[in-house]
Amino acid sequence: MSVYSLEQDASPLLALVASILAFPPAAQASPAHYRRLFTDLRQWTPLHQIGLLGLSPHGPVWHYEEGLAPGLKAQLGREEPGLSEGLAALDGQQGWCVLPVQDDRIQWLLVQGEPHEQAGLRLLLECLAKRLAEASTHARLTDPASPLFGRDPDWQHKIEQINRILRLANSLPTQALLAQLDGVLQSSLGLHQLHLMRLGPKEASHLYPHPFQGEDGFLRGLCHETNPTEREQDGLYWYSTPLRLQQHYFAHLLLATTRPLGADDRLFLDFLRNQLTLLLELGQIRQQLNDFNSPERLNHRLQLLRQANLRLQKQLRQHQELERKLQFDALHDPLTGLANRSLLMDHLQHAMSHYQRHGGVGFTLIFLDIDHFKQINDELGHGNGDLLLKELGRRLQGCLRQNDLVARLGGDEFVIYLDNSLGEEGAGPVLNRIMARLAYPFRLTGMEQTITVSMGVASVSAQTQEVSELLHQADLAMYRAKRNGRARVVHYSAECAEQAWSSPEEQLTNALAEGRILPYFQPVIRLEDNCLVGLEVMARWVTREGELKDAFDFIPLAEQCGLIEALDHKILHQACQQLRLWLPRADLRKFKLAINLCGQHLASEPAVQALLDIIAAEGVYAGYLIFEFNERELSRQDADIITRLHELRARGIQISLDDFGSGFSSLNSLFHYPVDYVKVDDGFTHRMLHSPKDLALIRAMRDICRDLDLALVVEGIESQAQLHQLIELGCPFGQGRYISPPLPGSDITPLLGPETGLDPD
Structure with missing residues (x-):
């Protein structure tokens, strides 16, 4: 706790703390007592949920609750240690203050307020928890204010005078309050001098009177750290007592009288000591609250909140950017950035559903394949082959309209979706642009490379049932273009179907069954x-036409159609067989x-x-x-x-x-x-x-x-x-x-x- 300065003015908050410290024991407190107490607290800070929780052999017992959310009890549970862990986790979240209470009936105090008022609320609730613990052990604050009550009307008047002065703590500066107290004691006890001083590690500070005139060595000699001291000096009777509460030292009260104090006077002095100690305790709590709510502390906490908010915003942006990248990568080809097979199929399914439901012009697919692409890869290297694919993707995108789409299925195979286009007339302008753009050579690491492509075109019709059927038709037309000499466009017709071309999935399945997927090393x-x-x-596919396909041309297809595990098993079998043939060689x-x-x-x-x-x-x-x-x-x-x-x-x-x-x-x-x-x-x-x-x-x-x-x-x-x-x-x-x-x-x-x-x- 920070040291309380008596130079600060008292605050109305002292009245609230005083009502907390006067609260009855939990065994005697009624719901009305708690209601009144928390009503007073609400005048200082908003409170949303309140609960006083005890434990019994049958589980938790809620002795008092107000505004408690129904799901909170279920969230906390009914058995230890889960209940205590749940309360500890709740503390500090969304304005919650959860404090343990050393009482036979109440073990936990739960209050939810405004998050920005949490520090001050916690101090007040600590005061309440301390009060409940003291009351349960019959501490002195639960005793009557003074045993002098009822013994002598004069003492009743003296007690009321002291209480009246202490009540002025809400309106008087501290020095004025102590001056009034000094005057009352002069008339009540025949007081000659009153001093209030604090002993520090190296020096003593005089709290009253301030400033102090004279030597303080004698006064310091009267101050014992824990016990009261009495001494007669130069005709005066000195009484020194430390003011402390909960083992916390505040200051020493020193009184000098012209006559020794009687038994009743000593009881009166004890009462005064208790009241002054309580006043200093309240003042210290007030100072801590003021420190928590000072402009400097508030600005510091606001700065920390701003920094935390900026960090959270940065992390959120990074998370959103990563999420967008993951979503993009899941639906796009990593090499060209074009749509991949998954995004193309999803797009085509929507287009097909719209056509079957609403009709309209329809749409067309173009299946495009680079002629002799393997030869380009072998002669120029895979790096240049990748550059060619990326540039081809950019050129194809430049030939399309706003609602069209180009996708890379794998290897050198591309599919173009043409929206609101049907037949040769609808696809003709885009096909012409593609042929014109691809006629220009591609520059690859200082070399120029001219390519040709084979394209198959298929348009949706009333007889088309599935997207895969239309894609298969475009694929058949493309293969017809290759068979007819490459570097040409073929529109799907019944003649293409008569060739009995199978789909890529069927071709891959047949290749696996026929042993045309081979390991290369x-x-x-x-x-x-x-x-x-x-x-x-490395897996290689030898087609029936004798073409050798690289793994990146068909591995994505194998993953898409669920053949990848069978393909891996096939390659592992063949690789182990080849390895067994090599084993007799010493270099292995x-x-x-x-x-x-x-x-x-x-x-x-x-x-x-x-x-x-x-x-x-x-x-x-x-x-x-x-x-x-x-x-x-x-x-x-x-x-x-x-x-x-x-x-x-x-x-x-x-x-x-x-x-x-x-x-x-x-x-x-x-x-x-x-x-x-x-x-x-x-x-x-x-x-x-x-x-x-x-x-x-x-x-x-x-x-x-x-x-x-x-x-x-x-x-x-x-x-x-x-x-x-x-x-x-x-x-x-x-x-x-x-x-x-x-x-x-x-x-x-x-x-x-x-x-x-x-x-x-």
Whole structure:
């Protein structure tokens, strides 16, 4: 508690505190007493909910409540320790003050006021809790004001004089109040001198009279810290008593009389001491309330609130921005920023429902595919292929109208939705703009590349039942355009259907059944000496026409139509079979085969066991294998995946975090998931020579992985300059088309060294 200054004027708040300190014991208090008390409190600050809570063997007992919300009791519960924990959690929230009370009947005092008045309200309620505790133990404040009452009418008059003066504390300055008290005591007790002084650690301060004339050494010698003192000096009888309440020291009251005090006088002095102590206690509470509500403290609290509000607003903006980004990423292609398959299908479903319900002009779909895109990728590299796709997306968007939509389904396949367009006449202007815009060469890292596209067009009709049917028709028309020589537009007709083309989903299902999804292997080397340390397995689709499709052309389709787990199982089978053929070679003693898997394999124990069963069936030691999981996919799984990752590692399989840096919690992933390898997303590799930030991130990842004892693999090395830069950075492992493109197993065999006939295990 801060030291109370008697120089401050008294406040009407003292009357409120006085009524609190005069409150009867809880056992004697009636609802009317509580109502009157809380009515007085409401004159000082608004109160919303009030409750006095006790505990019995049968549960909580509400001895008094006013405005208490019905759900609050259920929220707090009926049993310890949950009840106490609920009360402790409630304290400080939305203006609540919850205080314990040391009373046989009441254990908790709950009051809700205005949040900005909480500090002052808490002080008053502490005073009430203290009062209830004192009253329950029959403390002196519950006794009659003085045992002198009823003994002598003169003493009754003296007591009333003192009480009258003390009641003036609400209107008189402190010095004037003590002066009046001095005058009354001179007539009542024959008082010669009255002093009020406080003993500090090093010096004494005179509270009355102020200023003090004379030496204070004698007065200080009279002041005992805890006990009253009596002494006769130079014909005067001195009485010194410490004023203290609840073991808290305020000051010393010193009186000098010309005659010794009798027994009644001593009782009167004791009464006076109690009343002065109470007055000083009230004054100290008033000062604390004034301190809490001073302009400086209020401004400080307002400043803290403003700072907290600004932090909350910043966090809210960051959360909203992250939420918008997550929503955007869920519905858009990460490379081009165009709508993805999910957003396209949702858009088409709405358009189809509107057409079937209201009719109208209808809409048209254009299925667009780049001619010979794989050849462009092979000749110029995947980095340039990505640049081509992004620029193509921008040009297509520039050809559309306000309500049209362009989406990328995966690889080099795009679908365009044309609103209020039907047939060749409706789609003609947009098709002409597309052909004109794509006639201009594409500039890719200093080179110009001219492309052609094949487009299939299908319009909705009264016979169209499903969106997938219309999309299938546009797809068939596009394949007809390719069969007819590419670089052309074909509108869907019955002739396209006669070709019996199957949908992409059907084609992928057939490819899996016919064994045309094959594993290719890309070497992973130790950069410092070009030593082969492992291979990454990459799925390839060999079409019936002999075209080889990269994984990014059909993996999104496999995920969309629920074939991804079957595809992963197929690749794992074939990779293990190939590995078994390579095992007799001596160079494979520390060899690792990394296999990309979708996060769904970690969704359940049976899914994990299915992977282990494949490895066991092929007779391959699990220690040769690395399972790679995409960082973003892991973040979408449940908390049990950590247990399943540990189970895989216990079997000898190592875990790699793929595409690191492309998610939203990358650094957390390193600590959250049990991993052995970290693969930096190839986007950083492509940009690092021109972006200091990307280069700094790779350098930082090198240091982090070194400190955490993780192996760092850098993907996407497509030029000699990138390779030299990574060697200079000291990155341990790398892979990319500059080192070697993905190769079939037969082309990898010569790189592994001669057969020895030795068991590598």
